[in-house]
Amino acid sequence: MAGSPFSATYAEARGRFLKAAKTARASLSAYAHPERGPDGGDLSTDVAWIGPADAQGVLVLVSGTHGVEGHCGSGAQVDWLRRGEAARLGSGLAVCLVHAINPYGFAWSRRVTHENVDLNRNFIDFARPLPENPEYDRLADAVKPADWSAATQTTSRRVLLGYARENGFPALVQALSGGQYRHSDGIFYGGQGETWSRRTLTTIFRERLSAARDIGVIDYHTGLGPEGYAEQIVSAGPDTDEYRRAVAWHGLAAISMTSGDSVSAKLAGDWLDAAPRLLPHVRVTGIALEYGTVPSAEVMDALRADNWLHVHGDPTGPGAAAIKAQIRAAFYIDTDIWRGMVLGQSLIATRQAVAGLTQAVAAR
Ligand SMILES: [Zn+2]
Secondary structure: OOOOOOOOOHHHHHHHHHHHHHHOOOEEEEEEEEEEOOOOOEEEEEEEEEOOOOOOEEEEEEOOOOHHHHHHHHHHHHHHHHOOHHHHOOOOEEEEEEEOOOHHHHHOOOOOOOOOOOHHHOOOOOOOOOOOOHHHHHHHHHHOOOOOOHHHHHHHHHHHHHHHHHHOHHHHHHHHHOOEOOOOOOOOEOOOOOOHHHHHHHHHHHHHOOOOOEEEEEEEEEEEEEEOOEEEEEOOOOOOHHHHHHHHHHOOOEEEOOOOOOOOOOOOOOHHHHHHHHOOOOEEEEEEEEEEOOOHHHHHHHHHHHHHHHHOOOOOOOOHHHHHHHHHHHHOOOOHHHHHHHHHHHHHHHHHHHHHHHHHHHOO
């Protein structure tokens, strides 16, 4: 028996992924990251490909867009490989598994990249004026107190919850997580330019997917919504062909991020929204699978603690372990039932995408 597909660390996850990919006779390539992990080990994004290089239809499974959320996505990828799901790919189909597109965040238990950037706020056009977020500006000091004592945690949380009482909790979530481009030492920061992970994902798409006509994408996330439930989030609006295709493939549970019904804030710069522009001749049908973990207030506390640790504290010091345990617990529920829910819903989504791709390729 191979044991659990889920891993406790990035290094373990990478080892499991490479082993499962080799057993499944995938071809592998690695994109080395400039930084190192907390254990001093190498970091890289690994890509496993099964099927013809010029396949017309490609299933693309991406883990670790938000670093620490990679515990979930990596487990789903390894499970997919081990189950022999690749045998379901008909002729003309291939699978491209992108493991840990933000390997630094995964290894260091961070949601952001080594540039302190949220990769899903980074895919904007930096030649144009940056999006404004005046509501975040109002809350920026409360997000990030200079010291992280019990007293400052209490007072800063009071400011944020006061904002929620006045404007509603969804407004707080929108203000904080909608993305901001002004506070490089804050959370949900979109950056001032393209991150390593954005450049790497762009390279992978252009190198590996240019021959495709249809791609189906599943991007694994955690941290929003009811514990264990996977919301299928479509970046495109409800009146688009992209959204209608996602519903045709995945069913009516697929929710447009802009509809107001999603657990996600409306945001600019997520990579799934940008994917069709990376490959203009390819039809992209993509969802983010967003698995719920703990209540949003706890997620926000964990993100603020981790942000403080890396901006003001010492990520390798004695206080780091407790904060790292806190953020990991906010994005990965360490129980068999949660992991089982992850795998079951992932398996359904991947099979739906394979069925959709099969039909799309046959119809051409
Ligand atoms: Zn995420």
